[in-house]
Amino acid sequence: MKRMKLLLASLLLCSSMIGASCEESLDFDDDIPRMFVPQAVISSFEQKYPNTKASWENERGMLKAEFRKNRKDVDAWFESNGTWVRSVTDLTSRDLPDIVVSIVNSTYPEYHIDDADLIETPTEKYYIIEIEKRGFMDMEIKLKVSEEGKILS
Numbered sequence: 001m002k003r004m005k006l007l008l009a010s011l012l013l014c015s016s017m018i019g020a021s022c023e024e025s026l027d028f029d030d031d032i033p034r035m036f037v038p039q040a041v042i043s044s045f046e047q048k049y050p051n052t053k054a055s056w057e058n059e060r061g062m063l064k065a066e067f068r069k070n071r072k073d074v075d076a077w078f079e080s081n082g083t084w085v086r087s088v089t090d091l092t093s094r095d096l097p098d099i100v101v102s103i104v105n106s107t108y109p110e111y112h113i114d115d116a117d118l119i120e121t122p123t124e125k126y127y128i129i130e131i132e133k134r135g136f137m138d139m140e141i142k143l144k145v146s147e148e149g150k151i152l153s
Contacts, residue, residue, distance in 0.1 A: 032056050040082030089118040099149035
């Protein structure tokens with residue numbers, strides 16, 4: 001009887017470990033081979049980013065291309081019908097327009113720019129800038145700033 005309980009407990013432990021590892025492998029944000037990306041998406045991507053190679057993922061119900069452009073990491077999202085939704089380019093503070101840096105520095109003089117992204121959509125283009133208070137790593141603010149240097153939020 002003890003042997004049967006021990007065997008049953010071992011089987012339950014093994015099956016739960018197998019189930020946990022399967023959950024990880026069923027992640028919906030997994031890379032997908034290019035041949036499984038719809039042709040409409042490939043065509044739209046190639047038109048927007050000619051001569052660019054990308055790796056592809058399913059993310060939040062869309063197809064995301066990850067690639068490098070002008071030595072910057074870029075993510076571009078597309079609907080399965082090929083419609084481009086948005087692109088996010090990872091930037092440093094040196095990549096930002098002077099007017100954007102100037103307005104952020106003058107509005108938040110005790111902060112420094114920690115991270116920046118250029119967001120492009122079919123209707124707008126803006127920056128998301130994370131600033132940190134000097135000496136306080138946990139004092140972080142996210143700003144949405146227009147190309148003209150206007151703080152939007």
